[in-house]
Structures are given as structure tokens and as C-alpha cells.
Amino acid sequence: MSPVVALHDVSKSYGVIQALSDIQLELRKGEVHCLAGENGAGKSTLIKVLTGAIRRDGGSYEIDGKDIGDPTPVQARQAGIGVVYQELSVLPELSVAENLLMGRLPARRGITRPAELRKQAKAMLERVDLGDLDPGTPVSELSLANRQLVEIARVLGTQPTVLIFDEPTTALSEHETQALLARIKQLRDESHAILYITHHLEEMFEIGDRVTVMRDGKFVTCKPMQDFDRDSLIATMVGRKIESLYPSGKRVIGEPRLIVRDLRPSGVDGSVDFEVRSGEILGVAGLLGSGRTELLRALFGADPVAGGRITIDGDTVPPNSPRAAIKSGMGLLTEDRKLQGCLLELSIRANTSIAHLRQISTLFTVDKKAETRTVDRYLGGLRLRAGSWEQPIQSLSGGNQQKVLLARWLATHAKVLLFDEPTKGVDVGAKSEIYTVIGDLAAEGLAVIVVSSYLPEVLGLADRVLVMRDGLVAGCMTAADATEEDVLHLASPTP
Secondary structure (H helix, E strand, C coil): CCCCEEEEEEEEEECCEEEEEEEEEEECCCEEEEEECCCCCCHHHHHHHHHCCCCCCEEEEEECCEECCCCCHHHHHHCCEEEECCCCCCCCCCEHHHHHCCCCCCEECCEECHHHHHHHHHHHHHCCCCCCCCCCCEHHHCCHHHHHHHHHHHHHCCCCCEEEEECCCCCCCHHHHHHHHHHHHHHHHCCCEEEEECCCHHHHHHHCCEEEEEECCEEEEEEEHHHCCHHHHHHHHHCCCCCCCCCCCCCCCCCEEEEEEEEEECCCCCCEEEEEECCCEEEEECCCCCCHHHHHHHHHCCCCEEEEEEEECCEECCCCCHHHHHHHCEEEECCCHHHHHCCCCCEHHHHHHHHHHHHHEECCEECHHHHHHHHHHHHHHHCCCCCCCCCEHHHCCHHHHHHHHHHHHHCCCCCEEEEECCCCCCCHHHHHHHHHHHHHHHHCCCEEEEECCCHHHHHHHCCEEEEEECCEEEEEEEHHHCCHHHHHHHHCCCC
């Protein structure tokens, strides 16, 4: 079948950084085409070329065999290119119907026609199996999975022939992910051409027909999905074989370093008790809403606590104060790096050093040489893809932003590090590097807590697993002796 979309020898550079170089891509109707590559491989830039968000420097862009030049975003949509981004663009304050038909509300003489609006919205919702949803419902009242489906319904309303899904399952539960993948298969069977981007390799193997692999902004190969297994796909993506995803080095686990007694997070009916030893990695598992993130925020002082005592090396950590937590030797890598971690308009250098300013300043003036040494030391070993420490952090891919935040806390010489979904939105090559760093930190004697919704990650990385349910500890087990079923049994509400 002739391709609906064809890119040939496409290139794009930003100054000295070559983001894309001689990229080839063909998308066909009735096919899910996966795009694989590490963070910084050029996937996001390629999507922007397809959607008209940026102009390419060279190469051709054809739709249905016709060269369309450098389309604007409006022209790309009119040509049949639809995209569902990782960060949804629905407006929570408006109704479902208003979101679905934004920019083309049915009106007569400038006055919106409510009955027609509801009718059209209902038809659009039925296309994504949301026919029972009231179109007048505010989007803010929907679950994240249903917001995702509303976004898909809105894109389908433009009658696209090509659908691009950019990391659509990042914030979804396993059940919601399976439902979305089933819907994407239906769209494929309806003869849409689908480009699917994800860091979850199991999703590629479940729904992918072909896969294009990119590395360092270059085209590597395009093959049927069945020609790869997990190991060979990883090796093609990263250009090297990853022998073991999780660190296997021996660590000496010492005396308790972090001790939590009778901690009562706000809104929780009960208290939490646990401890983490030096050299130990404690995994925290649980279902969505179990209180995993809230536990870390309470430890760090970001959320209020009703009582309890936290000590690090025997010294009490004052509650409800992130500043006091940092001073006591605690660091927190947040789940939402863009809203709660990165200072997007500041440089990589500033984002790395900001939690360490007191140590590298004299009389309220930052010692630039000391700052540069700090950044070089802690970012240098993380294989960060950047042209300069002075470029804004928002110019980096998600995985590279995560590396900057990791370096930020390494620079504080923390004794206890709290990681909330440290590999969320991160490719498998960067995951391996982050796992190695976490293992090295524990080997140096730090106490490490890792929250993750991906159970293989918890069991593969941790020494012990703390299982949360309803904001409390449902149980604790040795990771080596535990199974995913054991964790889910403890995490699930009792009948």
C-alpha cells in the first residue's frame, strides 16, 4: 500500500545542535507504526515537523504522494494530520461539548445553538465509546483516562487520516492503558494511519506493526515489529547491549539512617512507621491513590502532617518545612518534573545548582567557578545530551530534564534521597543509567526510597518493598522473595 505520509531525508538543526539528520518515515493506512529511540533521539522534533509546528531545514514531506512544502499547523490539520499529545490540551473549566467543538461551535447569527452542540458532541463521544457521558459535564470532573478519550474524540472530529499518539499512557493505570490500546487497535482497523510513540516497549510489541528506530537524530532502521525481541530493540535504540537493566553490585546495608515513627499525614486516619538503613533501597508500591506520593511529600515537609517524628542519623527533622528537610540531608525528586521540579526558563546550570547555593555562595554572591565545578561533577557522569550548560532546561527532552534534577540533589550531599517515579517518561537507555546511579548512591551509604507504579521496577531495584493502601502501610516484604501478585494482594482493598 502506498504511504499516506512520507518523509525523505528530513533534517533540522538548532544552531550547532543537529536535531534531525536524513530522517526517513512512511506511514500507511491500517497500520500502527511505532517510533522508538532514547530521549534526545529526535522523536519530539520529528512530531513537530509532521504537525507543522516547526519548519524543517531540508528534505521532503509528502501526503498522498504530493509534496506539501512547509505546512503551518492549520494546513497540517487540514491535510489530515491529527495528534494527541502527552500533555492534554483540554480546558478543565469548560464542558466536554465545548472542548470537543472549540473553534467550530455550531452557531446562528453569532449565538451558540446548545441543542446542535450537544448533538454533535454526542456523536463524537460515541466514536470513542463514551456515548453514556453527558456532553455538558465539566472536563474537570472526568478521570484522566476519560480526558484522554475526549482529546482523541476532538482530534477525530477533524477527520484525520493520520493519528499521532505521543506518550499517551504515561499517567494512566494498567487497566486504563489496556483500554486505550484496545481503542487504538480499533482506529487502526478503521483504516487510520497511526504513529505511536512510547517508552513502554511492551506497548510497542502489543499494538505495533512496524517500528522506525532513531538514534542521536538519525534514522537507524525500519522493520516489522515481529523482527525484534525486547533485547534486540533496546540494543538498536541505544547502540549498545544493556546486559542488566537493574544494578547487581553488592551493597553493605548498615544501621537505620531514616527512622519514621507515628507519622500522621494530613487527611489519613492512622499513622505510618518504617525505617530505611544506610545502603538500602526501599521501594514503595501501591495502587493509584494509595498515598505513595503523599508519603514522600509528608516526609519532605511539602505536605502538612498532624504528628509523628522523623529522624536522620538520630537528628530530628523539623516537620512541614522543605528547607529544614534539605538542611537535615533529605532530597526529593518529584513525580511532576515540569510543574514541581524544573525551573523551565532557567539554564541547566541554574537548575542543577539551585538547591546547593548556600554552599557555593559568599555574602549572597554565587561563586561561578564553584558552581561550574559542581555542575561538571554531577552532570558529567549522566550522559546529558546538551550543547551547553547555559541553554534553558525546557529545551531538553524529558529524560534529560530528569537527569538535571537528579544532579541537583546529588550536589546537596544528601543522606536520604526520595525518588517519586524517577523513570517516568524516560527511555530504556536512560532508565538503566538512572538505576545505576541509584544503586551507586545506596552503595555509598545513602538511604534511598523509590516510589514507582511499575512493579517490575520496584522489585528489580529495591531491597525491601513497602506496600501502601489508603494512605497507610499495608505490609512490607523482601523484594527478592516477593512477586507482583504478592504486592497486588496487599495493595488491593479487602472485600
